[in-house]
Amino acid sequence: EAQVTQNPRYLITVTGKKLTVTCSQNMNHEYMSWYRQDPGLGLRQIYYSMNVEVTDKGDVPEGYKVSRKEKRNFPLILESPSPNQTSLYFCASSSSPFIQETQYFGPGTRLLVL
Amino acid sequence: AQSVAQPEDQVNVAEGNPLTVKCTYSVSGNPYLFWYVQYPNRGLQFLLKYITGDNLVKGSYGFEAEFNKSQTSFHLKKPSALVSDSALYFCAGVLSGNTPLVFGKGTRLSVIA
Numbered sequence: 531e532a533q534v535t536q537n538p539r540y541l542i543t544v545t546g547k548k549l550t551v552t553c554s555q556n557m558n559h560e561y562m563s564w565y566r567q568d569p570g571l572g573l574r575q576i577y578y579s580m581n582v583e584v585t586d587k588g589d590v591p592e593g594y595k596v597s598r599k600e601k602r603n604f605p606l607i608l609e610s611p612s613p614n615q616t617s618l619y620f621c622a623s624s625s626s627p628f629i630q631e632t633q634y635f636g637p638g639t640r641l642l643v644l
Numbered sequence: 645a646q647s648v649a650q651p652e653d654q655v656n657v658a659e660g661n662p663l664t665v666k667c668t669y670s671v672s673g674n675p676y677l678f679w680y681v682q683y684p685n686r687g688l689q690f691l692l693k694y695i696t697g698d699n700l701v702k703g704s705y706g707f708e709a710e711f712n713k714s715q716t717s718f719h720l721k722k723p724s725a726l727v728s729d730s731a732l733y734f735c736a737g738v739l740s741g742n743t744p745l746v747f748g749k750g751t752r753l754s755v756i757a
Contacts, residue, residue: 534687563744563745565747570749572747572748572749572750573688573736575744589744620688632678632693633690634690635687635688637685637687638685638686638687
């Protein structure tokens with residue numbers, strides 16, 4: 531089944547404790563991205579990647595890192611999480627680097643930073 | 645600034661009635677516009693998109709949207725609402741060049757039996 535998977539789905543952590551949220555897609559998609567969803571703000575893009583080893587900042591990259599060593603994986607790293615990073619995070623992928631392609635979203639990761 | 649706006653936080657409609665979820669955009673060129681739906685505890689699912697061509701776009705689950713350039717709108721519509729359509733709907737757009745996808749704030753649709 532074609533899908534985007536994220537792990538973990540739920541995470542509670544404390545300020546400053548490094549964490550990684552994994553994202554994997556099995557559709558051989560070139561484009562992958564991370565979003566955060568906050569009430570009243572919709573989805574905002576954190577980082578995106580047009581291909582392996584190619585990443586770029588989205589609208590709200592501060593406090594986040596990403597890597598794209600393999601085509602299928604695009605982990606999101608919070609080196610020193612803070613409470614303002616409490617949010618619902620979505621990974622997405624699409625078949626080409628062109629932004630007008632439909633994006634496929636993972637199920638989301640709900641993060642609480644205490 | 646280029647943006648996508650959903651002017652209604654909440655839309656309530658009776659089952660069987662037509663529904664409209666509004667979306668407007670602000671852009672200098674030709675936009676690519678999308679509608680996504682989010683069911684509780686799920687990721688976003690693609691409904692439909694407008695890239696070019698026919699202004700009336702048909703999508704999944706009986707939804708359609710009309711691109712109106714003069715009114716800079718891309719409202720989502722369905723002729724007869726179902727209770728199962730109750731969800732959070734997001735309008736999104738690529739507003740210029742290869743810039744990132746911009747999302748509206750979302751509209752919660754409640755269909756009442």
